[in-house]
Amino acid sequence: MQLHSFFNSSTSQRVRIALGLKGLAYDTLPVNIRVGEHRAADYVANVNPSATVPALVDGDFKLGQSLAILDYLDQRYPEPRLIPLEPHLRARVLELALLVSCDIHPVNNLRMLRYLETELKATPQQKAAWYRHWVGEGMAGVERMLARSATGPWCFGAQPTLADVCLVPQIGNALRMDCDLSAYARSLAVYEHASQHPAFVAAQPQRQPDYIA
Amino acid sequence: MQLHSFFNSSTSQRVRIALGLKGLAYDTLPVNIRVGEHRAADYVANVNPSATVPALVDGDFKLGQSLAILDYLDQRYPEPRLIPLEPHLRARVLELALLVSCDIHPVNNLRMLRYLETELKATPQQKAAWYRHWVGEGMAGVERMLARSATGPWCFGAQPTLADVCLVPQIGNALRMDCDLSAYARSLAVYEHASQHPAFVAAQPQRQPDYIA
Numbered sequence: 001m002q003l004h005s006f007f008n009s010s011t012s013q014r015v016r017i018a019l020g021l022k023g024l025a026y027d028t029l030p031v032n033i034r035v036g037e038h039r040a041a042d043y044v045a046n047v048n049p050s051a052t053v054p055a056l057v058d059g060d061f062k063l064g065q066s067l068a069i070l071d072y073l074d075q076r077y078p079e080p081r082l083i084p085l086e087p088h089l090r091a092r093v094l095e096l097a098l099l100v101s102c103d104i105h106p107v108n109n110l111r112m113l114r115y116l117e118t119e120l121k122a123t124p125q126q127k128a129a130w131y132r133h134w135v136g137e138g139m140a141g142v143e144r145m146l147a148r149s150a151t152g153p154w155c156f157g158a159q160p161t162l163a164d165v166c167l168v169p170q171i172g173n174a175l176r177m178d179c180d181l182s183a184y185a186r187s188l189a190v191y192e193h194a195s196q197h198p199a200f201v202a203a204q205p206q207r208q209p210d211y212i213a
Numbered sequence: 214m215q216l217h218s219f220f221n222s223s224t225s226q227r228v229r230i231a232l233g234l235k236g237l238a239y240d241t242l243p244v245n246i247r248v249g250e251h252r253a254a255d256y257v258a259n260v261n262p263s264a265t266v267p268a269l270v271d272g273d274f275k276l277g278q279s280l281a282i283l284d285y286l287d288q289r290y291p292e293p294r295l296i297p298l299e300p301h302l303r304a305r306v307l308e309l310a311l312l313v314s315c316d317i318h319p320v321n322n323l324r325m326l327r328y329l330e331t332e333l334k335a336t337p338q339q340k341a342a343w344y345r346h347w348v349g350e351g352m353a354g355v356e357r358m359l360a361r362s363a364t365g366p367w368c369f370g371a372q373p374t375l376a377d378v379c380l381v382p383q384i385g386n387a388l389r390m391d392c393d394l395s396a397y398a399r400s401l402a403v404y405e406h407a408s409q410h411p412a413f414v415a416a417q418p419q420r421q422p423d424y425i426a
Contacts, residue, residue, distance in 0.1 A: 049357030
């Protein structure tokens with residue numbers, strides 16, 4: 001398999017974690033979103049109509065949207081399963097993963113911050129406040145979900161799931177942006193636990209072939 | 214079942230459509246997000262830690278995040294199935310649904326527009342430009358996906374799927390916001406087709422008990 005990926009894209013990182021957890025070998029095809037390579041005509045026409053990273057290539061099949069890729073991998077390579085089959089646990093895992101994926105990440109990614117700067121003339125302080133605001137809103141929800149289920153060391157028990165796959169890169173992102181996460185102790189405990197796991201470590205931005213210091 | 218819902222929340226509308234397609238009766242519990250009812254302490258603590266709409270109540274089980282709810286309903290009440298089981302079709306359906314749900318909706322919802330106005334002092338023109346920009350970016354991707362699969366009358370063939378459940382409310386939303394969608398003919402054709410289907414019609418904002426003219 002091949003993965004079109006950018007080193008500090010947290011959606012790319014989700015897929016890298018899942019590939020690692022499942023022990024699936026892949027080649028990284030770097031797409032530098034800072035210079036707009038995800039918008040190149042050939043990439044959009046032939047790889048990923050979303051014009052985003054990541055995109056998975058599995059034989060003849062090319063797929064964008066990280067959560068669709070994660071579901072596809074879980075269907076096709078189910079060991080270890082990241083989206084549980086038991087309906088209530090499955091729902092809780094998806095609920096947390098989607099809170100991260102719909103309510104936190106999309107409003108804080110590169111294209112948002114660029115639009116704020118170029119079109120709305122937001123100052124660096126306003127951009128930082130924007131980022132922190134939505135991280136705070138979302139992480140408060142994550143923390144409430146973890147308090148309700150009250151397990152550990154992972155979000156939902158003894159094994160990592162899609163919830164961890166989505167949460168851990170988001171926390172890493174927030175820490176890089178100097179967000180104060182001290183109010184989210186359960187989330188940080190999951191993050192610290194994941195930071196010892198080989199698949200999570202190998203997926204970190206600074207370990208990618210396209211890393212830019 | 215009961216659905217905590219707001220009449221013109223497109224995430225609530227997704228769930229209303231799915232309940233209708235599956236022929237499941239439910240009571241609407243209105244949550245007026247314009248006046249912050251989704252942030253009420255009791256709702257957040259006891260119903261939906263995401264502090265959003267919708268939230269489904271199925272017996273003792275309460276669940277937030279519309280896509281988690283839609284997956285749950287599809288698992289528990291699989292007829293008619295909205296998320297196909299065949300891996301490649303399933304992946305395409307999820308890819309389109311997630312493009313709408315992650316790349317279009319979250320950046321254009323009420324809380325975004327309010328933040329732009331109150332914190333960044335965006336003018337009505339700037340808010341409208343923001344909305345149209347992200348709709349345009351996302352709808353171009355949707356249209357490319359539909360061109361690639363080239364089916365109809367629904368996004369992926371003869372039956373509605375999760376892709377339609379997500380796309381149709383988003384298009385309705387964009388039309389209410391006076392976006393020019395004429396470049397997205399395939400998407401509009403799906404929307405027009407859906408507008409004749411009883412489950413899609415019944416889920417429309419103006420038909421909800423909490424509708425505000």
